[in-house]
Amino acid sequence: MQKLSYVTRDTILNIRRNPLLSIATILSVVVSCFLAFVTLTGKAVVEENTSRWQNGVHVVIFLDDRVTTTAHKQLQESIQTYEEVREVQYFSKEEAEAEFRFLFQDQTDLIKEVDFSILPTSLRVNLFNPSNYQLIIDRLQGNPAVREVRASGEAIQRLLDMTSTLTLAATSFAGIVAFAAFILIGNTIRLTSFAKREEIEIMKIVGASSLYIRLPFVLEALLESLIGAIIAVGLGVGLISYISNSSFSESIFTIQISDGYLLELTLIIFLASELFGFIASYLGTRKLVNV
Amino acid sequence: MIRFKDISLVFEGGSVALSNITTNIDDGEFVYLIGPSGSGKSSFLKIVYKELVPTNGEIEVTGINLNNLANWRVPLLRRKLGIVLQEPKLLKDRTVNENISFAMEVLGFAPGEIKTQVNQLLSLVGIEYEAYKYPEQLSSGQQTRVAIARALASKPLVLLCDEPTGNLDPELSSKIVVLLEKINRAGTTVIMATHDSGIVNRRKKRIIELDTGKMVRDEDRGRYNFSGDA
Numbered sequence: 208m209q210k211l212s213y214v215t216r217d218t219i220l221n222i223r224r225n226p227l228l229s230i231a232t233i234l235s236v237v238v239s240c241f242l243a244f245v246t247l248t249g250k251a252v253v254e255e256n257t258s259r260w261q262n263g264v265h266v267v268i269f270l271d272d273r274v275t276t277t278a279h280k281q282l283q284e285s286i287q288t289y290e291e292v293r294e295v296q297y298f299s300k301e302e303a304e305a306e307f308r309f310l311f312q313d314q315t316d317l318i319k320e321v322d323f324s325i326l327p328t329s330l331r332v333n334l335f336n337p338s339n340y341q342l343i344i345d346r347l348q349g350n351p352a353v354r355e356v357r358a359s360g361e362a363i364q365r366l367l368d369m370t371s372t373l374t375l376a377a378t379s380f381a382g383i384v385a386f387a388a389f390i391l392i393g394n395t396i397r398l399t400s401f402a403k404r405e406e407i408e409i410m411k412i413v414g415a416s417s418l419y420i421r422l423p424f425v426l427e428a429l430l431e432s433l434i435g436a437i438i439a440v441g442l443g444v445g446l447i448s449y450i451s452n453s454s455f456s457e458s459i460f461t462i463q464i465s466d467g468y469l470l471e472l473t474l475i476i477f478l479a480s481e482l483f484g485f486i487a488s489y490l491g492t493r494k495l496v497n498v
Numbered sequence: 499m500i501r502f503k504d505i506s507l508v509f510e511g512g513s514v515a516l517s518n519i520t521t522n523i524d525d526g527e528f529v530y531l532i533g534p535s536g537s538g539k540s541s542f543l544k545i546v547y548k549e550l551v552p553t554n555g556e557i558e559v560t561g562i563n564l565n566n567l568a569n570w571r572v573p574l575l576r577r578k579l580g581i582v583l584q585e586p587k588l589l590k591d592r593t594v595n596e597n598i599s600f601a602m603e604v605l606g607f608a609p610g611e612i613k614t615q616v617n618q619l620l621s622l623v624g625i626e627y628e629a630y631k632y633p634e635q636l637s638s639g640q641q642t643r644v645a646i647a648r649a650l651a652s653k654p655l656v657l658l659c660d661e662p663t664g665n666l667d668p669e670l671s672s673k674i675v676v677l678l679e680k681i682n683r684a685g686t687t688v689i690m691a692t693h694d695s696g697i698v699n700r701r702k703k704r705i706i707e708l709d710t711g712k713m714v715r716d717e718d719r720g721r722y723n724f725s726g727d728a
């Protein structure tokens with residue numbers, strides 16, 4: 208109990224002795240944890256959205272209206288037999304008009320100007336694997352009932368590629384900042400322990416264990432890391448909440464992160480920052496503290 | 499109590515600090531470790547409290563074989579030893595009372611026990627009226643007494659003193675030696691490294707003399723007959 212009281216008191220004293228250094232350490236932990244939080248959350252948002260898109264329409268086949276409806280239906284049945292195809296939906300001119308009116312309901316001027324007769328009938332195809340869109344395009348090449356084929360798979364692939372690049376860049380940056388935080392924590396602890404070298408020397412000659420001598424420094428690093436991680440997660444959650452309620456969220460992305468994912472991510476950030484703090488402080492005091 | 503068998507210590511680079519030292523020091527003995535500067539006195543003591551590890555030989559201290567002692571158990575050994583260095587190494591921002599309390603606090607003594615024992619220790623070393631002074635307000639002799647009191651805080655079986663009178667004038671040195679003899683009479687084994695011939699010749703205790711790392715003399719009631727730099 209007496210030892211615990213000493214360790215707690217000494218930990219607080221260490222932080223109060225070097226407030227600026229402690230603040231710098233906490234800030235670097237905040238930046239690295241915040242970057243990690245935003246990167247991982249952003250990746251999850253993009254994956255969630257692309258997955259939603261991938262479950263939608265992958266290929267739209269605009270039909271030639273000069274061909275009979277019976278021919279359109281035959282083509283639909285034929286496409287349905289392709290092994291890559293999960294579902295084919297027939298979309299009439301009326302349905303195309305209704306969809307257009309819905310999508311542009313806020314732009315009454317545009318709706319007034321449009322000649323809806325030019326909207327073609329179409330077949331909307333959902334694939335088991337969206338990356339197979341090119342096979343469908345190839346098979347329909349030269350088909351007289353088909354006016355044009357458009358695939359969303361290409362756009363999704365581009366988005367996924369871009370997301371991967373952005374994730375890699377953000378993760379690398381977060382890694383660099385985390386490394387800087389690691390060095391800073393180790394350095395802070397080394398400076399604090401160096402300032403207390405006489406005290407440490409006395410502790411060693413009277414028989415205090417390495418663990419006991421080291422504990423206040425390790426606790427200091429753990430506390431600074433935890434404070435940094437809490438601030439970072441708080442900022443991250445605040446940012447998600449802000450973006451969720453912004454107009455950006457209502458455009459193409461759905462910014463929705465489940466509570467389970469947030470909890471998991473928070474725990475990972477906390478554990479990682481504590482692990483960093485522990486290792487950095489352990490290494491920072493290794494030379495001075497070892498008997 | 500302390501057994502050295504063929505102990506040698508060679509530093510990196512080949513400099514020999516101790517060479518084939520074999521000796522026993524029994525419970526309750528008072529031993530002067532003498533010899534000129536660089537003769538290996540400090541290395542001898544540092545091996546006893548495992549600050550240094552011999553390159554050869556076997557060593558046993560208070561029944562513990564130091565050759566097989568894991569690093570994490572070194573603090574357990576040191577709690578059985580009191581260590582006083584030439585520089586008292588007192589914490590400047592703490593009073594005499596707090597300096598001794600600090601040592602007891604890190605060893606896990608209860609607050610009530612610390613208070614009682616600190617008063618007893620201060621009284622034993624004769625500085626009970628200086629308890630609330632800071633180290634800078636004390637004389638060198640008084641600082642050494644505080645260091646001795648701190649070393650006794652863990653009630654050690656052996657007190658190792660490395661030139662504790664090195665910075666003191668002859669009168670203060672004598673007083674410190676009288677104090678150490680008082681502690682020895684209470685049952686604590688005392689090993690004191692010194693090159694102060696005056697003290698050694700007056701007190702007539704066992705001497706172990708080292709010269710360039712070799713043990714050249716081990717005598718009961720010995721005298722300092724070397725013309726060293728004391």
